[in-house]
Amino acid sequence: MAFIDDLTFHIKAGNGGDGVVRWLHERGRELAGPSGGNGGNGGDVYILAIRDLGILERYRNIKDMVSGRGGDGMKNSMYGKNGDDLVIELPIGSIVTDSRTKRKYNLVNDGEKILILKGGRGGVGNEHFKSSTNISPTQFTPGKIGEDADFHIELELVADAGLVGLPNAGKSSLLNALTNAEAKVGSYQFTTLEPNLGALKGGFILADIPGLIEGASEGKGLGHKFLRHIKRTKRILHLISLENTAIIDTYKTIRNELKQYGQGLDEKEETIVLTKTDMVDKKALDSAIKKLQKFNKDILTVTVLDDAIIKNFSDEIVKRLRK
Ligand SMILES: Nc1nc2c(ncn2[C@@H]2O[C@H](COP(=O)(O)OP(=O)(O)OP(=O)(O)O)[C@@H](O)[C@H]2O)c(=O)[nH]1
């Protein structure tokens, strides 16, 4: 979760197009009157939140960005075209800071779009200056300069779902199987020392935190320090290894730690995930499900050794996160 990426850009909104000096041409009359059109407005610059963690990669080598310039005015009172807006797509969780004013823009929700720079207004053509006292104006104004600024963009990820469970429950293995993460996996407790993140299909972020043990909420093990990272997640995936013989005790231990920690952790939506199904027979699996149903009916089962099961499991999680 401490995953923060940052970039700096100079961004400029397009200048307005210039107004122009043009004249009407009527049969038999030279310079029948002013007809110079106004310039179009320069394009604005927006930032747009999307669900794609990897998108900052796209900007890695870019230092400057600019939106479209407004077109110049034209003859016959025609306006110049407005410049194209620039919409900069950034991952949800991006914080964009204007380096000079220190103003911050937070992209919190999917699809959120915020204006950060205004394009310059188009200038006016000579027709604009026409009046009873000035029937052949030669004035025009140039387009205004668009706003520009340096921006610092940093990413603070907000995970959609957090994997919790005892050490060895298979959290990191499942994260790796479901996402592009390459978390360390080991057959001993506390393999994971820091949170790992991965992106599911649809861009949903999964966070894997170190295993919790009894007393974690009071600081035992590593869990405490990292429980705060699941504070902002919508859903908890509560992993229980089927290797475990005391399934209910295990479930209650973790639930109790979430409750003790407070901050609403135990009120989050929970999916129970029984892991390592390859290690038990159907009877043991059914019995575990039956026991747990008293606490929560949303139970999934998984093994990381079977690609088809993983694919199916991934779809089930995405379905719940879409809700
Ligand atoms: N047979 C089998 N073994 C698994 C499965 N998933 C994980 N394991 C094994 O279980 C052990 C623990 O896996 P991890 O993914 O490191 O467990 P963890 O919950 O992240 O553990 P901590 O980081 O210590 O909290 C490793 O030896 C894995 O290879 C599974 O579906 N089937």
Ligand SMILES: [Mg+2]
């Ligand atoms: Mg782990």
